[in-house]
Amino acid sequence: MSSIQKIKGFADIYGEADALMTRLENTARDIFERYGYRELRTPLLEKTELFCRSIGDETDVVQKEMYTFDDRKGRSVTLRPEATAGVMRAYIENKFGAAEQVSKFFTVGPMFRYERPQKGRMRQFHQVNAECIGPSEPHADAEVIMMLLLFLRSIGLSDISLEINTLGCRECRPAYNEALKTFLEGLDQDTLCEDCRRRMQTNPLRVLDCKVPSCKEQIANAPTVLDNACPECKEHFHTVLGVLDKAGVPYHLNHKLVRGLDYYSRTTFEVVSNNIGAQSSIAGGGRYDGLIKQIGGGDVPGIGFACGMERLMQLMQAQEEKTKDFYLAVLSAEGLDTGLLLAQQLREAGLVGEIGFGAKSVKSQMRQAGKSGAQFTLLLGEEELAQQQILVKNMTSGEQTALATGTDNDLAALAHYLKPGIESR
RNA sequence: GCGGGAGUAGCUCAGAUGGUAGAGCACACGGUUGUGGCCCGUGCGGCCGAGGGUUCAAGUCCCUUCUCUCGCCCCA
Numbered sequence: 001m002s003s004i005q006k007i008k009g010f011a012d013i014y015g016e017a018d019a020l021m022t023r024l025e026n027t028a029r030d031i032f033e034r035y036g037y038r039e040l041r042t043p044l045l046e047k048t049e050l051f052c053r054s055i056g057d058e059t060d061v062v063q064k065e066m067y068t069f070d071d072r073k074g075r076s077v078t079l080r081p082e083a084t085a086g087v088m089r090a091y092i093e094n095k096f097g098a099a100e101q102v103s104k105f106f107t108v109g110p111m112f113r114y115e116r117p118q119k120g121r122m123r124q125f126h127q128v129n130a131e132c133i134g135p136s137e138p139h140a141d142a143e144v145i146m147m148l149l150l151f152l153r154s155i156g157l158s159d160i161s162l163e164i165n166t167l168g169c170r171e172c173r174p175a176y177n178e179a180l181k182t183f184l185e186g187l188d189q190d191t192l193c194e195d196c197r198r199r200m201q202t203n204p205l206r207v208l209d210c211k212v213p214s215c216k217e218q219i220a221n222a223p224t225v226l227d228n229a230c231p232e233c234k235e236h237f238h239t240v241l242g243v244l245d246k247a248g249v250p251y252h253l254n255h256k257l258v259r260g261l262d263y264y265s266r267t268t269f270e271v272v273s274n275n276i277g278a279q280s281s282i283a284g285g286g287r288y289d290g291l292i293k294q295i296g297g298g299d300v301p302g303i304g305f306a307c308g309m310e311r312l313m314q315l316m317q318a319q320e321e322k323t324k325d326f327y328l329a330v331l332s333a334e335g336l337d338t339g340l341l342l343a344q345q346l347r348e349a350g351l352v353g354e355i356g357f358g359a360k361s362v363k364s365q366m367r368q369a370g371k372s373g374a375q376f377t378l379l380l381g382e383e384e385l386a387q388q389q390i391l392v393k394n395m396t397s398g399e400q401t402a403l404a405t406g407t408d409n410d411l412a413a414l415a416h417y418l419k420p421g422i423e424s425r
Numbered sequence: 426g427c428g429g430g431a432g433u434a435g436c437u438c439a440g441a442u443g444g445u446a447g448a449g450c451a452c453a454c455g456g457u458u459g460u461g462g463c464c465c466g467u468g469c470g471g472c473c474g475a476g477g478g479u480u481c482a483a484g485u486c487c488c489u490u491c492u493c494u495c496g497c498c499c500c501a
Contacts, residue, residue, distance in 0.1 A: 005491095005492075008491095008492070008493090059499090060498080060499050060500080061499080061500075064426075064499090065499075065500085081500095082500090082501085111501085113499090113500075115498090115499070115500080116426080116427090116496095116497090116498090117493085117494085118494075118495065118496070118497095119494080119495065119496090120501085121499090121500075121501085125501075126501095127501060128501095129501095195498080211497090211498095259500095261500090270501090271501095277495080277496090278495085278496060278497085279500080279501080281500070281501060282501065283501065284500080284501055285501095305501090306501055307501065308500085308501030309501085310501085311501065312501090327461095329460090331459065360454095361454085361455090361459085362459045362460050362461095363454090363455080363456095363459090363460070363461080364453085364454075364455095365459095365460080365461090366459095366460045366461040366462095367460095367461055367462085368461085369460090369461060370461035370462050371461080371462090377460080377461075379459075379460075381459060382459090383459085391459090391460095393460070393461090395461075395462090398460095398461095400460085
């Protein structure tokens with residue numbers, strides 16, 4: 001009988017990866033709460049229609065990357081491929097907008113996309129996500145970007161850069177699309193790749209993003225969104241950049257930066273790293289002023305971002321494991337009762353440590369103690385048991401002393417000996 | 426969806442021309458009374474990814490398939 005394996009593109013997370021992920025989550029909560037964000041946990045499963053209407057029917061994510069299936073009553077449901085759609089649905093459904101001018105939420109959790117796995121890309125992956133719903137002011141854009149950068153700095157990332165661009169709004173983008181299309185049609189079509197020839201009809205913006213060298217060369221002189229944007233969009237974008245300048249935030253104005261999801265408008269940004277292979281984008285986001293209306297809510301603007309946790313984890317340094325204060329070696333089966341209670345009392349006093357259940361040879365127990373990395377080994381043999389004592393060995397100096405364990409005062413003294421700083425509770 | 430690389434012990438990997446498997450590390454136990462790390466010894470441990478085929482004989486050759494991995498596409 002063959003054993004059952006996990007599904008392709010899914011992973012068990014343990015050990016160092018788990019430690020990093022936990023630290024990532026905790027740091028996100030700490031930083032985002034400083035800005036008044038609250039955590040929102042939305043369902044992993046939503047109606048398929050939500051994603052079609054928000055992300056866009058024509059996007060690759062909806063077309064070929066979603067985990068979509070019918071439930072037992074034949075309704076089409078989808079495992080969330082990203083967080084924003086669910087947050088917006090929750091915002092509308094719970095009428096958060098009626099109770100406050102601005103709603104700020106962050107989410108942490110798994111997302112699902114049916115793609116070919118590779119470095120930094122899994123079918124179940126995890127994102128940290130933040131959404132600021134309500135303000136249309138460019139200062140909100142700047143605050144969100146600075147919050148993202150503070151978060152990334154707080155988890156120890158350094159060699160990263162911020163790319164920023166504007167995508168225009170629903171007023172000026174159609175005209176720009178036409179201008180871009182005209183420009184592309186004027187090019188020698190043979191120098192463009194197959195994808196670009198198709199995209200220039202369906203979604204001209206995406207041609208800007210093409211990685212094929214011959215395309216890049218041709219596109220270098222393409223008209224930019226910024227040059228063709230309406231006065232309002234231009235002013236908005238320049239204000240965002242102005243605030244970043246004043247705050248001393250370095251950025252790279254990238255006229256070719258576009259987004260894969262249809263709902264973005266105006267400010268768009270991405271944080272990239274040079275150290276993690278082909279999937280170099282570690283965070284991406286932007287403004288989505290038309291989104292909430294598009295899925296049936298009011299005409300409320302918003303801006304947000306998402307970070308890929310697996311990619312952040314590749315860039316983080318592992319931290320040292322929690323050091324153990326003691327390893328309790330029990331030398332006889334009769335001593336296990338006493339040993340277990342003693343270990344329990346030490347932990348209640350705030351110490352970290354393990355007990356060896358084996359009651360094996362001293363040599364074996366000491367090997368375990370050494371491997372556990374404990375500062376002290378506590379030896380409980382027949383002699384100690386009889387005299388209500390414990391033999392304490394300092395694992396770095398090798399010194400040994402016998403300490404009494406009979407009374408609560410004895411235990412407090414033992415705890416203090418093992419870890420001078422602790423306060424018993 | 427499209428390419429490249431790889432699947433042999435828990436881990437990292439050897440196994441020319443086909444003859445039913447090895448090392449290092451790890452793990453367990455020892456190296457005379459109850460003392461770790463170093464050293465030494467012994468031991469445990471493998472349907473050689475799976476399924477077919479060729480052959481007297483397949484880890485090794487052929488086909489299929491699965492998985493992992495890197496990249497493309499796309500995205501965080």
